[in-house]
Amino acid sequence: MNPALRLDLARLIAAQISLHACMTGFRMAAPLMALREGHSPAAVGMLLALFALAPVFMALPAGRYADRRGLKKPVALAVGTATAGAVLAVAFPVFGVLCLTAFTCGAATGLAMIALQRHVGRLAHGPTELKQVFSWMAVGPSISNFLGPFAAGVMIDSFGFRAAFLLLAVLPSMAWFWVRRAVEHEPVAPALRQSSGSSWNLLRDKPFRRLMMINWMLSSCWDVHTFLVPVLGHERGLSATVIGSILGAFALAATAIRLLMPWLAARLRESVVIGAAMCATALLFAIYPLVHAAWAMGALSVLLGFALGSVQPMIMSTLHQMTPPHRHGEALGLRAMAINGSSVVMPLLFGSVGAVIGVGAVFWLVGAVVGLGSPLTRKLGDTTPAAPVRTRF
Structure with missing residues (x-):
């Protein structure tokens, strides 16, 4: 890979980690808070399911939106959605709000992942670079799966749940910091979009x-x-x-x-x-x-x-x-x-x-x-x- 592609890829991986770590941190912290407040395991299971449930229904619209708008607009929407959900948990750390936070963070992460993966695939030149860039991109979730829960756990033990939620609420904005300089690809022509039909x-x-x-x-x-x-x-x-x-x-x-x-x-x-x-x-x-x-x-x-x-x-x-x-x-x-x-x-x-x-x-x-x-x-x-x-x- 050439140096320019490596730099672009590093920024996109950093953005991926920032948003995904917010979600994985809440996926650990929210159920823990619910259990400490006396909610049943069934309620906690429902809370956890909401993180994966949102992308099930929103993945196809998110994919079409990324095809129409490219990278920055979907990521900006994801950052705003995840931040809003996280801030709600800071302001109102109760079970009902945590369910809403789980849904918004899951939806935001799914939208951003699709937009980032689409953009990265279009950066690559040929099958070899495709395998290389997606191998590097696949490392990002591994890092955030450790980083998010670890950071949330340290904050919970040191300062409490609200402090942990506040830290997680800051992470999505870092994703925008990393993608704001990305150069958009040419948008999909309206004629092509209209001729595609249903997903x-x-x-x-x-x-x-x-x-x-x-x-x-x-x-x-x-x-x-x-x-x-x-x-x-x-x-x-x-x-x-x-x-x-x-x-x-x-x-x-x-x-x-x-x-x-x-x-x-x-x-x-x-x-x-x-x-x-x-x-x-x-x-x-x-x-x-x-x-x-x-x-x-x-x-x-x-x-x-x-x-x-x-x-x-x-x-x-x-x-x-x-x-x-x-x-x-x-x-x-x-x-x-x-x-x-x-x-x-x-x-x-x-x-x-x-x-x-x-x-x-x-x-x-x-x-x-x-x-x-x-x-x-x-x-x-x-x-x-x-x-x-x-x-x-």
């Missing part, structure tokens, strides 16, 4: 449907691991610290592989990486319920982190190559809707199925689905890359 028309394209199916399967694997490892660890008699360490090892491995991938991008093919990740995930899910020792579960968690962590940059690169440039935002919106919908529905489904057939059987069932779906990746390389619009103003 659902994208699903008529067989390669795109195939990619969305693969993306959903792998996203479900991430949810399975996050949701069921604590249950499996409890059955094995492991402590909370050990279970947390197993999940932490997964997150660190996912981050590590994303840091490594930009240097290997020229040697990687999207279809090969995604196919290998699906086969590896199926194998690891088959083994997971059979191990009892904490160190073995930790080792499997690391390997699974490497496999699933490698997927997102490849999915994003493939998506940008197979969809028309003027519909990148819509395609990203469909992907975001599927992922967030999975995060809302799948834990409920896994919990219900696990209660009937057992936690181990859920691992085997999901692993079998992913393994049987791995042949779908063979045809991902058949698409012709779409040339991004390069003109700027």
